[in-house]
Amino acid sequence: MTGLERPPRRAPLIYAERPRRRLAQVLVDVSVALWLVIVVSLAVGLHDLVLTLQAPAQGLADAGVRVRDVFGGAAGAAGEVPFVGDRLAGALGGGVASGDQLVAAGEEQVRTVATIATAAGWLLAFLLLVPVLPPWLALRVRWVLRARAVLALRDRDHDADLLALRALVTAPPARLVRRVPGAAEGWRRRDPAVLARLAALELARLGLRPGRTVHTGPIGPVPDRGDIPPPPGHAPPRTS
Numbered sequence: 001m002t003g004l005e006r007p008p009r010r011a012p013l014i015y016a017e018r019p020r021r022r023l024a025q026v027l028v029d030v031s032v033a034l035w036l037v038i039v040v041s042l043a044v045g046l047h048d049l050v051l052t053l054q055a056p057a058q059g060l061a062d063a064g065v066r067v068r069d070v071f072g073g074a075a076g077a078a079g080e081v082p083f084v085g086d087r088l089a090g091a092l093g094g095g096v097a098s099g100d101q102l103v104a105a106g107e108e109q110v111r112t113v114a115t116i117a118t119a120a121g122w123l124l125a126f127l128l129l130v131p132v133l134p135p136w137l138a139l140r141v142r143w144v145l146r147a148r149a150v151l152a153l154r155d156r157d158h159d160a161d162l163l164a165l166r167a168l169v170t171a172p173p174a175r176l177v178r179r180v181p182g183a184a185e186g187w188r189r190r191d192p193a194v195l196a197r198l199a200a201l202e203l204a205r206l207g208l209r210p211g212r213t214v215h216t217g218p219i220g221p222v223p224d225r226g227d228i229p230p231p232p233g234h235a236p237p238r239t240s
Helices: 019-051 054-078 085-129 133-155 161-170 173-179 183-188 192-205
Strands: none
Touching: 019 085, 019 133, 054 085, 133 161, 133 192, 161 183, 161 192, 173 192, 183 192
């Protein structure tokens, strides 16, 4: 593969390649999914519970309908009475108007309770999901982006210097000293064994498998040990 060729496109990596890391990611995703189902169930339950408060308002609206129908029927019958029918119908028309007012008041209360029920359900879902979903999504997206960047180096059979350098920068010093003794010196001298272990350490940090081969590239002139300044507090060796 030449330096101008691009590697074949692979499907986006969603889970780690190493079983232990992949299992942990799957368990976290399943837990978040279960929490989402629980929260949705709680929100729907709260919505339905608040909706039960519509019963009195609905009863008021139904009573207004009955009052309106009764007075409306009576006004229609009274209107047929000779001479005084119009007056009787007008008097009973007040009862029809009262029934209409009761219906309007009941329906307004029903709409108000429905609005409160919807708002309560959404508010509960918001309060329970915000502490979980954004951090989970941020961590998953960050891992996917980092794994994609690292895989671009590994799958291109690129030199291991960049992976090794990432390990030097990101790995905790205690772990670096324990897993790869002499890491900095080996990286400066492009020791293939050290580069391979550093690259594997960086890949393992993301739950990825190491590449099959390690290619080292030029990283500049390698200084002679005599040109490397001694650490602070150490005198240079005397020459006879």
